[in-house]
Amino acid sequence: xxxxxxxxxxxxxxxxxxxxxxxxxxxxxxxxxxxxxxxxxxxxxxxxxxxxxxxxxxxxxxxxxxxxxxxxxxxxxxxxxxxxxxxxxxxxxxxxxxxxxxxxxxxxxxxxxxxxxxxxxxxxxxxxxxxxxxxxxxxxxxxxxxxxxxxxxxxxxxxxxxxxxxxxxxxxxxxxxxxxxxxxxxxxxxxxxxxxxxxxxxxxxxxxxxxxxxxxxxxxxxxxxxxxxxxxxxxxxxxxxxxxxxxxxxxxxxxxxxxxxxxxxxxxxxxxxxxxxxxxxxxxxxxxxxxxxxxxxxxxxxxxxxxxxxxxxxxxxxxxxxxxxxxxxxxxxxxxxxxxxxxxxxxxxxxxxxxxxxxxxxxxxxxxxxxxxxxxxxxxxxxxxxxxxxxxxxxxxxxxxxxxxxxxxxxxxxxxxxx
Ligand code: ASP
Ligand code: MG
Numbered sequence: 022x023x024x025x026x027x028x029x030x031x032x033x034x035x036x037x038x039x040x041x042x043x044x045x046x047x048x049x050x051x052x053x054x055x056x057x058x059x060x061x062x063x064x065x066x067x068x069x070x071x072x073x074x075x076x077x078x079x080x081x082x083x084x085x086x087x088x089x090x091x092x093x094x095x096x097x098x099x100x101x102x103x104x105x106x107x108x109x110x111x112x113x114x115x116x117x118x119x120x121x122x123x124x125x126x127x128x129x130x131x132x133x134x135x136x137x138x139x140x141x142x143x144x145x146x147x148x149x150x151x152x153x154x155x156x157x158x159x160x161x162x163x164x165x166x167x168x169x170x171x172x173x174x175x176x177x178x179x180x181x182x183x184x185x186x187x188x189x190x191x192x193x194x195x196x197x198x199x200x201x202x203x204x205x206x207x208x209x210x211x212x213x214x215x216x217x218x219x220x221x222x223x224x225x226x227x228x229x230x231x232x233x234x235x236x237x238x239x240x241x242x243x244x245x246x247x248x249x250x251x252x253x254x255x256x257x258x259x260x261x262x263x264x265x266x267x268x269x270x271x272x273x274x275x276x277x278x279x280x281x282x283x284x285x286x287x288x289x290x291x292x293x294x295x296x297x298x299x300x301x302x303x304x305x306x307x308x309x310x311x312x313x314x315x316x317x318x319x320x321x322x323x324x325x326x327x328x329x330x331x332x333x334x335x336x337x338x339x340x341x342x343x344x345x346x347x348x349x350x351x352x353x354x355x356x357x358x359x360x361x362x363x364x365x366x367x368x369x370x371x372x373x374x375x376x377x378x379x380x381x382x383x384x385x386x387x388x389x390x391x392x393x394x395x396x397x398x399x400x401x402x403x404x405x406x407x408x409x410x411x412x413x414x415x416x417x418x419x420x421x422x423x424x425x426x427x428x429x430x431x432x433x434x435x436x437x438x439x440x
Contacts, residue, residue, distance in 0.1 A: 022194070024240045026056040026206065026228035031243050031302045033061035035097035038147055040302060042154050044243065045201060047305070052194060054202040054235065056163075056228040057147055059139025060094065063087060064207075064221070070120065071135040075128060080120060088113050091142055098150045105149035105160060112141060129173035130215060133208075137216040140205035140224075148203045159200045164210035166190055167230055169217045176209055176217035178230060187234035194235070204231070225283035229297075233289035240295060242282065243302040248310035249281050252325040263324075264308060267316035270409075271297075277326045277407040277434075278364070287312070320410045320433075325419070328364065328405040330379040333426055333438055335398040336391060337372045344373045352391070359387035364405055365436055367427055374427065376405055376438055400426065404439045411435040 025045075032038050045055070059067070066087045073080035091113070100106050116138055124131055141162075148160040168183045169176035194202070206224020211217045219226055225242055232240045249271075250260040266274075268291040275284040281299065290297050291314070300309035336352060338344060352373060356363060361383045365376040377384065379401060391397050403426065406419060410433060420437060427438040 022052040022054065022235060022237050024054050024056060024228050024232040024235075024237045026224060026240065026242045027058065027302070028206075028224060028242075028244065029058045029061050029063065030245050032057060032143060032147060035094060037302075038094070038098060038150055041147065041243075042151055042156065044302065044305060045151065045156060046154075049201075051238075052201075054161075054194075054204060054231055054237070056204055056206045056224060056231060057140070057144050058206045058224040060091070060143045060146075063090065063139040063143065064136060066090070067136040067139050068132075071132050074120060074124065074131065074135065084117065084120060087139075087142075088117075091146060095146060095149075098146070098153075100146070100149050100153065103149055103152060105145055105152060108160075109142065109145035109149060112138070112145060127173070133173045133216050133218045137208040137218050140207050144203050144205050151201075151203065156201060157199050158203050161190065161202050161204040163204040163206075163208060163227065163231075164216060166204070166234070167209035167227065169209045169211055169219075171211045171213055171215075171217075173211075173215075173217055175220045176211065178209070178219075179212070182212075183230070184234055187231070191235055219285075220283075222283050223285075225286040229286045229289040229295075232295050233293055236293065237295055239298060240290060241298040241300055243300055244281070245301070245303060246281070246299075247301045247304070247307050248299050249312075251322050253280070253327065256327040257325055261322055263310050263318075263322070265311045265313075265315060265318045267319050268297075268312060268314060269316065270319040271312050273409065273434075274324060274326065277409075277436075278328045278405070279324075279326050282312075323411055323415050324409040325415075326407040326409075328378070328407075331364065331376050331401075331403040331405045331438065332379050332384060333374060333376050333400040333403055334384070334387075335372050335374045335400075337396045337398070339394060339396055341371055343370050344368060349373065351394070355387060355390040359383055359390065361387055365427065365429065365438065367429065376403070376427070400440075402440065406437045406439055408435045409433055 027041055070080050070083040073083050148158050151158045166186050168179045206227040207218055209217045228240050247262055249263045252260045254260050268287050272287045296313040298309055298311055301307045361377045363375045367374050388397050423439040425437055429436045
């Protein structure tokens with residue numbers, strides 16, 4: 022069995038959905054579980070609905086945009102009947118009723134309740150279409166399979182409960198060899214039975230969880246790129262495709278900020294040695310990228326990861342005493358409480374420096390905590406450049422004419438904070 026994952030961009034309009042149908046049609050030999058995200062920018066639109074509900078504002082207008090977008094899609098796909106289409110229409114009515122109910126006071130739970138519906142809408146609509154064009158599909162509510170703790174917006178998977186639930190699905194799948202299962206990314210179910218979400222862009226992770234639970238033979242992520250590249254073409258010219266990299270290399274790349282695959286995706290796959298394919302939904306004949314345990318090809322080309330809008334915070338004790346273990350422990354506690362993620366860090370005798378994304382309100386919170394005992398210097402508008410498998414020529418070409426504020430070099434990785 023294979024797992025396929027289609028993201029929002031690959032189902033953003035009727036032409037894209039038709040393309041999904043073509044991809045599924047061309048390969049009906051093997052059983053498939055297909056994980057699909059919310060259509061296009063639906064998740065952002067639903068976040069707007071959520072915010073307006075919190076502010077007691079006009080959420081109806083924002084919701085109407087979501088409804089219109091999906092209704093237009095249904096029309097463009099020529100859908101007007103069938104049980105799945107009916108379920109889709111009922112859900113829109115249900116959402117309208119649910120959103121009008123008073124807020125519970127748990128805003129993260131409210132977020133998941135609203136935002137998690139994007140995936141349900143998209144999978145109902147797409148399943149209805151796939152059925153209409155003659156594919157044998159079954160819509161499965163992923164909340165019956167992926168179980169989490171009660172934390173909302175970044176729920177943690179409860180692997181034991183999920184495995185039990187997945188075994189039931191697995192037995193069901195074995196009964197019927199023909200059917201393609203269509204299910205949702207991003208959402209899951211808490212212990213209390215509420216909808217949870219796995220974090221923005223979490224559908225890749227959903228596909229990996231399902232592959233793990235069902236012992237799939239592979240996962241294919243269909244994307245609007247030809248495969249993984251050695252750099253983001255938004256920032257670099259002359260990018261090259263990576264035909265084959267290892268799980269570990271891919272984990273390193275996403276840790277440093279490469280955004281092709283959600284960072285949590287690799288671990289479940291690596292644990293069961295399930296290969297991950299990244300393929301182009303625009304041109305299925307392209308080979309794409311294979312990610313598996315083979316590391317032979319990892320160091321063939323240098324890879325570049327660029328993160329703009331970085332802030333360097335240099336933290337010194339007010340009495341100029343050394344920064345020792347106790348200080349570091351206090352500082353780390355405060356960073357952890359601030360919610361900031363440290364992209365790079367370095368220490369000297371009297372100062373400790375961190376590089377973080379420019380999130381003004383989180384940084385303000387951290388500075389307020391720190392300033393009681395520390396003096397904090399602040400530099401913004403910086404870039405963080407990471408080069409894996411560097412050579413001196415590329416390093417030179419990328420750093421000449423730039424001011425280097427911080428530099429870190431290990432055997433495989435070179436990192437610069439630049440202005
Ligand atoms: N629809 C969700 C989001 O946009 C999950 C995903 O696309 O992976 O964040
Ligand atoms: Mg999405």
